[in-house]
Amino acid sequence: MPITINGQSVAVPTDPRVSLLDLLREHLHLSGTKKGCNQGACGACTVLADGERILSCLALAVQFEGRSVLSIEGITDDGALHPLQQAFIEHDGYQCGYCTPGQICSAIGMASEIERGVPSAVTADLASDSIDLTHEELRERMSGNLCRCGAHNGIVDAISETYASRTGASRPAVAEIAE
Known part of the structure; x- marks a missing residue:
């Protein structure tokens, strides 16, 4: 197979x-x-x-x-940039770009985990059906992806914009972007 x-x-x-x-x-x-x-x-x-x-x-x-x-x-079907790729550009979430593919794939997987309610080490309410993507939650979940150039703030901003807290009315739902 x-x-x-x-x-x-x-x-x-x-x-x-x-x-x-x-x-x-x-x-x-x-x-x-x-x-x-x-x-x-x-x-x-x-x-x-x-x-x-x-x-x-x-x-x-x-x-x-x-x-x-x-x-x-x-990560895309139609050749256009994935929304997270576009956000990385807009927020300078890369410098040398070496870690960028891993960062993007990890963030897409992280968004899926949050959508499914998988808690992290810093998730406050383990019994809750929904998890807000707070700054602390995002940094914990992305801690396995290193950027040696120091673009972490741009990376966090790009992910935050793309996968904002599920309670954020002006942000797209994780499931809409992760597809």
Whole structure:
């Protein structure tokens, strides 16, 4: 059974030691997903697997047989920028851009977690059906994605604008943007 990557069927590598990151970058030439630390500490390799954010450097490609993987190259259908990509531009959420694909994929996965009511370490009310994306909540959830250039404030502003608190009437719902 193949892996679906960005909507395309891809054969599972014959070598079971190939990481998902290496499959994307070296075998499929999808260079958007970055190899940062190659130890799961920086988040540059973050992709979405069946909608969940994962560190592709720590995952073997064979684990994703029959599953769907979405990298930065696959976050839009029509070739237009994803709303979060546009917000990164507007808020200077990048400098060198190396961490940007992982930041964006992680933020999309984070928004899905909030929509499903998955609590974080700083979620105040664990029994609540809804979680507000406060500044503290956002920073906690994105703490696994590092930016060595210091663009964190722009990154936080871009994510905040795109995935504002579910109670924010002027903001789009997470489900509308994460699709």
